[in-house]
Amino acid sequence: MSEEFTGPPWAVDYTQDAEKYRIGLPEEPREACREALFELLTARHPYRGEKVEPARSTVPRGPHVAYFDSYRGWIRFVFLPRVAEPQIVVEEIFWQ
Structure with a gap:
């Protein structure tokens, strides 16, 4: 039995600092961040996005x-x- 590369949605993990920052965002930017992350999680390859x-x-x-x-x-x-278990690791989040 051969192992195959699985497709999206990918698993996601955050560094502690990124998770704290994400939780501390105001509601509207937090929702925009959530939507951007959703696009990454469901993309066939996260490195090939429009805003990546x-x-x-x-x-x-x-x-x-x-x-x-x-x-x-x-x-x-x-x-x-x-x-x-292909995975996206969020290292840092920033919003201004």
């Missing part, structure tokens, strides 16, 4: 940034495309 770009152009498979709330906020995340 590499955090550093020199590391194309490293951390990426997804923008939300008309580019007023962003989510820095890493996608771990493991065969068992």
Whole structure:
């Protein structure tokens, strides 16, 4: 029996700081952040979204940034495309 790469929705995990920041956002930006994260979780490949770009152009498979709330906020995340339990790890959330 061969293991196959599973598709979306992906599992998600937050660093402690990202989770605290997300919980502390006002309601409207928190909802916009939730919607952006939902798009990442359901995308066939999270690094290929419309509002997604590499955090550093020199590391194309490293951390990426997804923008939300008309580019007023962003989510820095890493996608771990493991065969068992592919996962998105949210490292940082920022909104202004």
